[in-house]
Amino acid sequence: MTESSITGLLESDCKTRLRLSVNGTERTVEVEPRRTLADALRDDCGLTGTHLGCEHGVCGACTVLIDGNPVRSCLMFAVQAADVDIRTVEGMASPDGTLNPLQESFMRHHGLQCGFCTPGFLLLSEAVLAARPDIDDAELREALSSNLCRCTGYQGIIDAVRAVRDAV
Amino acid sequence: MNWVGRSLRRVEDPALLRGQGRFVDDFPHRATARFVRSPLASGVIEDVRGEAFTVADLDADGVSEIVCELRRPDFVKVPQPLLARGRVRYVGEPVAVVVGSTPEEAEDLAEQVELDIRPTQPVVDLDSALAPDAPLLHPEATGGNVVVEGSFATPGLAEALASAHLVVDMEITSRRQCAMPLEGRGSVASTNPADDRTTLYASVQSPHMVRTGICDALGLPEVDLRVVAPDVGGGFGQKLPLAREDAVMVWLSRRLGTSVAWVEDRAENLSAAWHSREQRYRVKGGFDDEGRMLALEADILCNTGAWSCYPITWGVEPLMALGELPGPYRLGEYGVRSRGVCTNTCPTSPYRGVSRPVLTLAVERLMDSAAGRLGLDPAEIRHRNLPEEFPHRSPMGYYLDEGSYRQSLTAALAEMDMEDFRRRQADARSKGGRLPGLGISTFAERTGYGTPAFAARGMSVTVGYENVALAMDPSGYLTLRIGASPHGQGLHTALTQIVAEEVGVHPQRVRIISGDTDNTPYGWGSFASRSAVLAGGAAQIAARELARKIAALAAEEMEAAPEDILLDSGMATVAGTSQGRSIDELARIAHHQPQRMPKGLGPGLRTEAGYDPAGTFSNACHVAEVEVDPHTGGVQLKRFVVVEDAGRLINPMIVDGQIRGGVTQGIANALLEEVIYDPDGNILTTSLMDFLPPTAAEIPDIAIIHLETVTDSSITGAKGLGEGGAIGAPAAVINAVNDAIAHLGAEVNEMPATPERVRAAIRSAAAAIGDRADAAGAVERSEAA
Numbered sequence: 001m002t003e004s005s006i007t008g009l010l011e012s013d014c015k016t017r018l019r020l021s022v023n024g025t026e027r028t029v030e031v032e033p034r035r036t037l038a039d040a041l042r043d044d045c046g047l048t049g050t051h052l053g054c055e056h057g058v059c060g061a062c063t064v065l066i067d068g069n070p071v072r073s074c075l076m077f078a079v080q081a082a083d084v085d086i087r088t089v090e091g092m093a094s095p096d097g098t099l100n101p102l103q104e105s106f107m108r109h110h111g112l113q114c115g116f117c118t119p120g121f122l123l124l125s126e127a128v129l130a131a132r133p134d135i136d137d138a139e140l141r142e143a144l145s146s147n148l149c150r151c152t153g154y155q156g157i158i159d160a161v162r163a164v165r166d167a168v
Numbered sequence: 169m170n171w172v173g174r175s176l177r178r179v180e181d182p183a184l185l186r187g188q189g190r191f192v193d194d195f196p197h198r199a200t201a202r203f204v205r206s207p208l209a210s211g212v213i214e215d216v217r218g219e220a221f222t223v224a225d226l227d228a229d230g231v232s233e234i235v236c237e238l239r240r241p242d243f244v245k246v247p248q249p250l251l252a253r254g255r256v257r258y259v260g261e262p263v264a265v266v267v268g269s270t271p272e273e274a275e276d277l278a279e280q281v282e283l284d285i286r287p288t289q290p291v292v293d294l295d296s297a298l299a300p301d302a303p304l305l306h307p308e309a310t311g312g313n314v315v316v317e318g319s320f321a322t323p324g325l326a327e328a329l330a331s332a333h334l335v336v337d338m339e340i341t342s343r344r345q346c347a348m349p350l351e352g353r354g355s356v357a358s359t360n361p362a363d364d365r366t367t368l369y370a371s372v373q374s375p376h377m378v379r380t381g382i383c384d385a386l387g388l389p390e391v392d393l394r395v396v397a398p399d400v401g402g403g404f405g406q407k408l409p410l411a412r413e414d415a416v417m418v419w420l421s422r423r424l425g426t427s428v429a430w431v432e433d434r435a436e437n438l439s440a441a442w443h444s445r446e447q448r449y450r451v452k453g454g455f456d457d458e459g460r461m462l463a464l465e466a467d468i469l470c471n472t473g474a475w476s477c478y479p480i481t482w483g484v485e486p487l488m489a490l491g492e493l494p495g496p497y498r499l500g501e502y503g504v505r506s507r508g509v510c511t512n513t514c515p516t517s518p519y520r521g522v523s524r525p526v527l528t529l530a531v532e533r534l535m536d537s538a539a540g541r542l543g544l545d546p547a548e549i550r551h552r553n554l555p556e557e558f559p560h561r562s563p564m565g566y567y568l569d570e571g572s573y574r575q576s577l578t579a580a581l582a583e584m585d586m587e588d589f590r591r592r593q594a595d596a597r598s599k600g601g602r603l604p605g606l607g608i609s610t611f612a613e614r615t616g617y618g619t620p621a622f623a624a625r626g627m628s629v630t631v632g633y634e635n636v637a638l639a640m641d642p643s644g645y646l647t648l649r650i651g652a653s654p655h656g657q658g659l660h661t662a663l664t665q666i667v668a669e670e671v672g673v674h675p676q677r678v679r680i681i682s683g684d685t686d687n688t689p690y691g692w693g694s695f696a697s698r699s700a701v702l703a704g705g706a707a708q709i710a711a712r713e714l715a716r717k718i719a720a721l722a723a724e725e726m727e728a729a730p731e732d733i734l735l736d737s738g739m740a741t742v743a744g745t746s747q748g749r750s751i752d753e754l755a756r757i758a759h760h761q762p763q764r765m766p767k768g769l770g771p772g773l774r775t776e777a778g779y780d781p782a783g784t785f786s787n788a789c790h791v792a793e794v795e796v797d798p799h800t801g802g803v804q805l806k807r808f809v810v811v812e813d814a815g816r817l818i819n820p821m822i823v824d825g826q827i828r829g830g831v832t833q834g835i836a837n838a839l840l841e842e843v844i845y846d847p848d849g850n851i852l853t854t855s856l857m858d859f860l861p862p863t864a865a866e867i868p869d870i871a872i873i874h875l876e877t878v879t880d881s882s883i884t885g886a887k888g889l890g891e892g893g894a895i896g897a898p899a900a901v902i903n904a905v906n907d908a909i910a911h912l913g914a915e916v917n918e919m920p921a922t923p924e925r926v927r928a929a930i931r932s933a934a935a936a937i938g939d940r941a942d943a944a945g946a947v948e949r950s951e952a953a
Binding site: 045089147151 | 271656659
């Protein structure tokens with residue numbers, strides 16, 4: 001293998017230019033058609049809070065909101081995400097860094113340990129509570145079983161979301 | 169102000185919650201590497217065609233193998249090349265590496281590499297590897313595929329077993345596990361041409377050890393490699409050993425003069441990161457007529473996979489099983505043979521609890537089985553065998569410090585309300601339908617052990633101690649640098665509490681620096697339930713010494729005796745007076761008016777400390793309540809209670825999180841997760857649709873009760889507990905499943921107890937007792953219900 005071979009197998013002419021609306025900000029990116037939304041957010045927009053845990057749609061670490069609905073960004077192409085409203089974990093806290101009530105509740109109820117699954121769970125939880133503010137405990141557990149956490153045993157996550165539901 | 173013992177919120181959380189965590193994949197790099205992995209379990213490499221680096225390139229650069237050993241005659245030492253040389257030994261073994269400008273391009277390049285491998289007969293499971301005519305994996309293992317074999321026996325074993333009132337003989341099987349942290353392994357290496365130093369950002373649990381291992385292989389002085397473990401998305405042991413891939417990344421970066429990233433995908437993680445705990449135990453317990461265990465004999469086999477792991481070695485599972493099988497139980501006679509057997513499967517490494525989840529299952533199944541045959545309650549037989557006097561000496565000579573073995577059992581059963589459960593169970597059995605079962609697990613968790621314990625293993629790289637460096641800056645804030653390397657445990661928070669309490673400042677004034685070989689003292693990392701005990705102990709020693717210096721300065725300034733100085737809430741005061749100086753002011757003096765420091769103390773305020781204890785045993789009792797569907801074999805967890813004694817709790821919230829996370833992995837081991845190979849060594853579980861980690865739907869709320877036994881074996885009074893949840897849960901769950909189906913004559917001694925296995929046990933029980941109507945009738949009744 002030579003050093004020259006590490007650059008430029010693919011020329012930029014097979015890239016597509018598109019506009020993404022992320023957390024209310026318009027961004028223009030140039031991506032290959034095969035680039036997933038997750039990779040576009042992470043690598044082209046620099047929003048590395050969206051994490052990749054399995055890249056086959058099971059773990060949910062890459063969950064983002066598309067027009068308010070939770071979506072696995074590893075299973076969606078970036079080119080499919082033009083003209084929609086994308087929300088990532090970076091859009092949750094206030095610009096000054098103040099945590100929103102859900103983030104605050106995860107902290108209070110020890111809903112995270114290593115933090116790798118946390119952005120996905122935060123966005124999933126936000127969507128669940130927005131759609132079903134009065135969701136009961138069993139349905140909430142079922143809804144949160146969409147994503148995987150390897151550290152907490154889920155109780156802290158469930159307690160955190162429940163507390164926000166009950167405060168509303 | 170007391171900070172230790174309070175559930176302070178974690179200092180780690182805000183950044184992680186905002187998406188500002190920095191994981192390996194978040195670091196910029198110019199190129200991406202992709203490993204070309206073996207599609208065959210066993211074969212001879214005839215040719216590698218394509219634009220790829222192979223072991224020949226490593227050899228040309230003088231790169232050597234990864235070597236580690238246990239210094240004992242039965243240990244087979246096999247040096248491991250960084251890329252396969254000559255042969256492949258498991259599906260997923262790295263054969264070559266390609267580099268592209270993007271991950272997509274690297275994958276394309278990897279697909280263009282042609283591997284010409286002549287298949288040879290693999291050995292995949294324990295029995296085929298032990299067969300007399302089995303193909304040998306390594307030429308170094310001339311005696312067969314057994315790579316480590318330990319044995320031990322007390323003199324009276326045979327006689328005690330022969331004269332026992334009851335001998336229970338059973339086989340316990342644990343199918344292969346994978347720790348599966350949600351973030352896989354990965355690293356980014358970059359080399360600075362100005363000084364020829366390389367920095368490796370790596371998702372690891374032990375950056376100093378990784379640096380040593382890589383530098384030994386590459387022939388590099390350690391000063392020229394900086395290893396940084398940034399935010400690490402879980403490890404559980406899988407990120408403890410040196411990954412060959414990380415070493416290759418350092419080599420690639422230096423060879424290409426650029427920054428290169430390798431981030432494994434989930435299929436790589438499940439097939440080519442480390443596996444664990446494929447074990448089989450034949451155990452015989454000899455009991456007297458009152459249920460006291462007199463003798464325990466065991467023959468243990470552990471499938472180590474294809475290679476040893478640096479630096480813990482492939483001896484870790486079999487030798488821990490040998491040493492700790494008796495658990496906390498009082499026992500006169502003990503005999504054991506334990507072997508590690510290499511096969512054409514992914515290499516194994518420690519996974520949360522290492523062998524203890526399985527050895528605890530073995531002994532706890534013996535206890536339940538003996539209780540059943542002697543007509544004793546499962547709790548009663550444990551009471552009769554648990555120690556009351558401490559230190560309790562185990563048959564292998566471990567000393568268990570003070571614990572609450574019996575008290576934890578009593579407390580757990582009271583929480584469960586046994587009478588109520590037995591009523592509900594009888595009721596359910598008479599009605600048909602789902603079958604309730606309740607299972608107990610009592611165990612000891614050896615934690616916080618330093619050099620003495622590891623040295624006893626004869627490790628060529630002996631891990632153990634932890635070091636810290638503490639400094640107060642001129643503004644009165646503190647920085648603690650630690651050799652330990654947490655990855656989600658919340659250790660930073662716990663250490664701020666320990667330091668703040670000793671120095672008399674608010675925890676928000678303490679910063680922790682970890683996971684960076686350039687900026688922390690040499691240490692071993694976070695694994696083996698050790699960080700709170702060892703890094704916490706070292707932090708306490710350092711903080712106490714720093715407090716002593718501050719008090720001496722305060723005494724000088726206020727013309728008082730140093731022993732009369734109290735440090736609290738940011739102030740140094742003279743006891744019994746209104747005289748005081750702020751610690752900020754004293755910090756300023758120590759740095760900027762050093763002539764005012766007492767003789768021999770200045771300038772500045774800094775200390776270093778190490779801690780290297782023998783170890784301390786936590787204990788716990790787990791009780792699980794399940795429901796078994798006799799029609800499908802499905803098992804549902806209904807309740808789970810943990811009574812844990814880990815000594816003094818530094819941050820109870822963090823402790824509970826560790827317990828719940830561990831129990832969840834234990835439940836997964838018991839019921840769900842299994843790495844499966846076919847007879848040709850093809851791995852069948854390479855996605856999260858085949859390998860089944862639990863979701864919130866499978867895990868019940870876990871009730872936790874704490875007992876706090878005071879110990880002298882840890883200077884902070886804290887015992888380790890990171891692994892305990894995972895150690896105790898499988899036995900509690902499997903005992904519960906067996907309690908549910910015992911009346912059918914069925915028994916499951918294999919985990920995970922999948923629906924298929926539970927159903928098979930019920931069916932074969934029905935067939936075996938030759939009274940199909942009885943057991944099958946019970947099934948039919950439930951099916952009808």
